[in-house]
Amino acid sequence: MARLLLIAAGGTGGHMFPAQALAEAMLAQGWRVKLSTDERGARYVGGFPKDVEIETVASATFARGGVAAKLIAPFRIAGGVLSALWALRRDRPAVVVGFGGYPTIPALAAATILRLPRMIHEQNGVLGRVNRIFARRVHRIACGTWPTQLPEGVDASHTGNPVRAAVLDRAGSPYIPPGDYPLSLLVIGGSQGARILSDVVPVALGALPEGLRGLLRVAHQARPEDRDRVEAAYAAAGIKAEVAPFFADVPRRLCEAQLVISRAGASSVADITVIGRPSILVPFAAAAGDHQSANAHGLAAADAAVLIPESRLDAATLSGHVAAILEHPDAAVKMAHAALAYGIPDATGRLAAMVESLAAKEAR
Numbered sequence: 001m002a003r004l005l006l007i008a009a010g011g012t013g014g015h016m017f018p019a020q021a022l023a024e025a026m027l028a029q030g031w032r033v034k035l036s037t038d039e040r041g042a043r044y045v046g047g048f049p050k051d052v053e054i055e056t057v058a059s060a061t062f063a064r065g066g067v068a069a070k071l072i073a074p075f076r077i078a079g080g081v082l083s084a085l086w087a088l089r090r091d092r093p094a095v096v097v098g099f100g101g102y103p104t105i106p107a108l109a110a111a112t113i114l115r116l117p118r119m120i121h122e123q124n125g126v127l128g129r130v131n132r133i134f135a136r137r138v139h140r141i142a143c144g145t146w147p148t149q150l151p152e153g154v155d156a157s158h159t160g161n162p163v164r165a166a167v168l169d170r171a172g173s174p175y176i177p178p179g180d181y182p183l184s185l186l187v188i189g190g191s192q193g194a195r196i197l198s199d200v201v202p203v204a205l206g207a208l209p210e211g212l213r214g215l216l217r218v219a220h221q222a223r224p225e226d227r228d229r230v231e232a233a234y235a236a237a238g239i240k241a242e243v244a245p246f247f248a249d250v251p252r253r254l255c256e257a258q259l260v261i262s263r264a265g266a267s268s269v270a271d272i273t274v275i276g277r278p279s280i281l282v283p284f285a286a287a288a289g290d291h292q293s294a295n296a297h298g299l300a301a302a303d304a305a306v307l308i309p310e311s312r313l314d315a316a317t318l319s320g321h322v323a324a325i326l327e328h329p330d331a332a333v334k335m336a337h338a339a340l341a342y343g344i345p346d347a348t349g350r351l352a353a354m355v356e357s358l359a360a361k362e363a364r
Contacts, residue, residue, distance in 0.1 A: 003359060004032045006093040008108060010101010010130075011040025014123055017267045018144065018351075019099045020044075021162030022121075023052050025352040034093070036084070038103040047164065057083060057106045080106035088114055094359045097121060098138075100128040108134050117362040121351060122148055123161050123266035124287075125294025140358055142351055144266050145295050159351045160344025161270035166251045171274050171345045173255045175336040177329035180215070184256045185322075187220040188247070189263040189282075196310060197282065198226040201261060204318035206237030212326060213239060219253050221246065251275070258332065259325055261318075264296035264307075270347070273299065276340030278332050280321055285310040304338035 005026050009019035016037070023033045027049055034053045035045065045054050057080045084106035088096075096111040096118040098104035104120075111118040112134070119140035122131050126149045135141060135154050144161030185205070189197045198220070205216060218241040222230045227243050234241035247253060254260065254271060260279040262268045272279050281299065283292035293309070300307035306321045325332050344350070 002030055002032045003094040004034065004091060005355060006034050006036060006096045006107055007099065008036040008096065008104035009041055009099040010103045011038055012101065013044060014265050014267050015099045015101045016041055016044035017164055018121060018123060018162040020048050021164055021348045022097065022351055023048055024165055025348045026355065027051055029352065036107045041103055055087065057103060077105055081109045084110035085113060088116065095355050097355065098134065100131050102130060104130055112137050117358045119354065119358060124291035125149065126289035126291035128288065140354055142354055144270065145298065157354065159354065160347030161266050162348035162351055163270050163274050167271050167274055168345060170251050170255050172340055173275055175276060175333060176258065177333045178258045178326040179329060182217050183215045183258045183326060185216055185218045185259050185261065186253050186257040187218065187261045188250065188268060189221060194221060194223050195226060196313065197261065198222045198230045200313055200315055200318055202230055202233035202237060203315040204322065205239055207315055207319040208323055212323065213237065216240065219247060259322065264292040266295050269295050269299060273339045273343030274345045276336050276343065278325055278335035278339065279305040280308060280318065281305050282308050282310055282313055299339065299342055302338050302342045304335050304342050
């Protein structure tokens, strides 16, 4: 029977997209793959290959909910661990890989108890809470952002952040610099951090010179409750804009974009760099450990992106940076090339090689 890889991932796109990329790669190498996640994570499984077996586990977080939810969390997690122990005994994985988030606790805890080969992948420049818990209890740590803040005495390997096949298929797509023709601008941000972009970006773009403003074709990801007012703001500014809570075709839109305005989530940064596009990054200030700032610093230092801290984001500042990029094609091209040079398109291959190496070491 084919070797089994158990992937455990939390309920956000930042955890699930790299997990999906690894699943695709390991299936192609003849492995069986299971995904362990919770009900939140199950929302993202539509993009996973149909051959991946999905297991929904009982999990909980101490970070959300009221007092009652926090009190019951340990019992839900313990129940998930017991279920995972039973599942791993019945169908023993060759390797268990955790991608972070509370839903990874049952699988990683069970793998630790059973002494199975196990590793974690951290997407951000700061270890998440769960990955910090397991950092000294796994055999390998792979990091998507470098450098990553690690506990003292813990070693890790820089693999980069895996991207989905739809992104990898467009790696290094030729960049069309801004000019006197319609210009595509993509605005993306996680659901938690999208509001400030909805508040500021339409006003900032509306303040651009009329000639430049008239060329814009904006695709803006906004929360459902903000959609109407964002559409109205663009209409009032005379800017053609498509506003939606979610874009299923972000890779295509990245390819077409002359500029991307985005939060600095690890997956977003990876997508932007693998395709190679100029960006303005606004790290989510409330992100745990300010990890989005850590994600953005390297790209900004490489002159591939403009980093604007959320505390300094206003319409005038953003408008000035947008104009500086779109009115200077040569600078935009340099940013696109720098982003591409910063990206790691073979991150999935590096991570898959770590899985294979860990499995081979255990077999010996």
